[in-house]
Amino acid sequence: MAKKPRNAISPTREENYPEWYQQVIKAADLAEASPVRGCMVIKPWGYAIWENMQRVLDGMFKATGHRNAYFPLFIPLSYLEKEAAHVEGFAKECAVVTHHRLESDGKGGLRPAGKLEEPLIVRPTSEMIIGEMYARWVQSYRDLPILINQWANVVRWELRPRLFLRTTEFLWQEGHTAHATKDEAIEETLKILDIYATFAEDYMAMPVIKGIKTEGERFPGAVETYSIEAMMQDRKALQSGTSHFLGQNFAKVQGIKFQDQDGQEKFVWTTSWGVSTRLVGGLIMTHSDDDGLLLPPRLAPEHVAILPIYRSDEDRAKVLAYCDEVKNGLQAQRYDDAPIRVEIDDRDLRGGEKLWYHIKRGVPIRAEIGPRDVDSGAVFVGRRDQGVKEKKSVDRAEFISTAADVLGEIQANLFKRALKLREDNTRTIDNVDDFRDYFTPANKDKPEIHGGFAHCFYVEDPAVEALLKKLKVTIRCVPVEGGEEEGVCVFTGKSGARRAVFAKAY
């Protein structure tokens, strides 16, 4: 019987999924907790993934007419108070600046001094400061639409932080647009939802469901919140991006008015939308395996890790020269409209250690090169989406000329796998008993082993909340595609129900 190969990550996904997630991050050196409560440090490999995400999304925003700008980190308390639902939603998690200097405490230490007349909130989101500026900028219909995005840090005080998924400070982009008509604003909200879904599927290789949030899950102050929802490998849902149609709620409290072509003074219609470093968490949980991180090539900081192997100085020179040639050959090839990204890892480490280093960091292709490979004009190639031992010797020229295709295959393969996981763990459910069974773990010690996604006819009703709470299940969304069908609510028997997606969630 073949011996089970050792895994680089302990525990495995099956043994303990939440702890596996932490260990994947540690093994890939993506991030770590900082001594500042709830705040993480994003380390270079993790940040490079975020930079790639930023580059792609930024290009998509710009291609659709958006421009970047930057607004203040601080929001005066009185601004936050203007929109009742909004402040209600964020009041419990605001970092508050109350002083603007430090003075001696007389005991050799320092204490806050220079008390501010009005406290400042560290932005949890920027509707209340950006809208204030829009009110100054918008006079006429000619000033519309305003299509602005901001890349920034935000702070939402977090009592149970988890790296990338939920941190007190996180990095994100927040788009804020203002339009002359309701239709235009809704169109914008949906356009961004599509961009998010395209990014998730085509770049992150993470299938998502686009949908509308129910009332209880709406962004504080929004008229409608749309989201993309992805299934992680523990079959829980991850809300991965949201796009909000804010109606005139913010415009009215902030006084964002314009003179329309008909001479009338009107309030603008606004939207806001964002994705954050949470996406990195989604990326990790969608693809990684028990050997560590697995990166979709389009977002991988490096596509190919070349690992020279030699013992003598003579071999060293020969092997390194050959590695350089392979590197140059690969860099002359293009993948995803840019040169293939290659690193030669010539650190003084044991071969096995070095190999696992790149496996755990999720580099899509590994190319081991020793003296015998040089002699035979070959490269010993491993793919991160295949077993660690499924390596093969490939002719050098062929390796170089097909590398871009292989990267494309890996990208497609990862999406296919993730989609299959979701399909295998999604059910249409038509009665409450089945629903209960589906979400009740068969084994109490493995609460993470449960159904997955359930599609059920549902009419919003507070009475259903108790059941959902007991099962720790949430309504993810009403899908925008294929959501037209009407039926009878599985929970209440009410008619006029829409198919909603239910799942346990992050």
Next chain:
Amino acid sequence: MAKKPRNAISPTREENYPEWYQQVIKAADLAEASPVRGCMVIKPWGYAIWENMQRVLDGMFKATGHRNAYFPLFIPLSYLEKEAAHVEGFAKECAVVTHHRLESDGKGGLRPAGKLEEPLIVRPTSEMIIGEMYARWVQSYRDLPILINQWANVVRWELRPRLFLRTTEFLWQEGHTAHATKDEAIEETLKILDIYATFAEDYMAMPVIKGIKTEGERFPGAVETYSIEAMMQDRKALQSGTSHFLGQNFAKVQGIKFQDQDGQEKFVWTTSWGVSTRLVGGLIMTHSDDDGLLLPPRLAPEHVAILPIYRSDEDRAKVLAYCDEVKNGLQAQRYDDAPIRVEIDDRDLRGGEKLWYHIKRGVPIRAEIGPRDVDSGAVFVGRRDQGVKEKKSVDRAEFISTAADVLGEIQANLFKRALKLREDNTRTIDNVDDFRDYFTPANKDKPEIHGGFAHCFYVEDPAVEALLKKLKVTIRCVPVEGGEEEGVCVFTGKSGARRAVFAKAY
């Protein structure tokens, strides 16, 4: 006598330089003050310049082995206290977070609640949090060097804010490196100084002097601070970037230790270095004229503005089709390793208004195209570095094929002009009376009209401070190039003096 052409900016530089600066920013729509005290809003055109700066600098940092990461916004008060000089330098300008939520104040409003056990400082710079992490990461000489950069926002409470030059919150990059030896750390400090100087001169077209700061001007906690200093058009100096050799000062208070190859436990040697959105202020003040902003092509968000001119619908179709062809032709040309950036401005504005719009925003090349230009296969071209009326008709093919060269000429021209300004306003001064005269405005109503830069032999001495203070002159730096010569101090007669640069400064 030719009538003096009207200027777009009022007042002119000569009439009131500080106000001219504000008006250039307003006319180019770069930024504006926000309702949050001391914080600015960077508007899309201003932010696009910063994005270009970021892109170039980021590439230079990565090409020299640095990688980006991200560290928390907040620093626990106790961390800040560790390095005495450091905290002394920043205590008076720290935003302090003391609470983590809001609660009802019983009068319909909100008040801070959830008092923190330890206050958090919003980072004024990140040595104290990054060093804390380095102490965890560094064990052995194999972990060194650490070469990390961070793009982030920082807060230094500012009582007299000026857009870009001095704001409570600003955007910057901060590099933080740790090395095994002193020599390596000094080499890094100087390597970055060179990168900053290259960026300033080759991209911003802003000549700079690289130098060492005197003791009183050092970064709080540094052993040596190096800076680049540029002359603005009012002949004042702008410190535009700093690179600090921190010795082992921070390593010792933070415990950043490693086991060296010789088996000994040693403290690392660290550096830190940064440039900020202040560079945008420097760019504005170096090149802009009384008609508004003037952008060096390498950093301009747009290289060419195409301005269609027509009256009838028939002409409209013809002119716009031609404009598209010109745009496509230009975009197929490369300048500075990328396609030329072109915009067709087809907004419904009067011709003059539209023309001035692009002049005031500093677009390097304007191409006006009307029906007659279409008929003659030409383009009516204006360069932003030439007079508004110095326009000429250029054959279309020639315009397209020479556009990149023209952009290169403009870039070179701007640098040449700025260098001439500095050379014309720099003097070597050998006695105190001349020094006093040089820096005393001839006209009390025009305090900005004074000498410029003075090179004087100088030995650091507190006795000179009173004179400098009275004249409102500062020691900018001791230049690293050509600074070997020794002489007698102009102020004290002491020997062993080095040539230092003196100037009024921002």
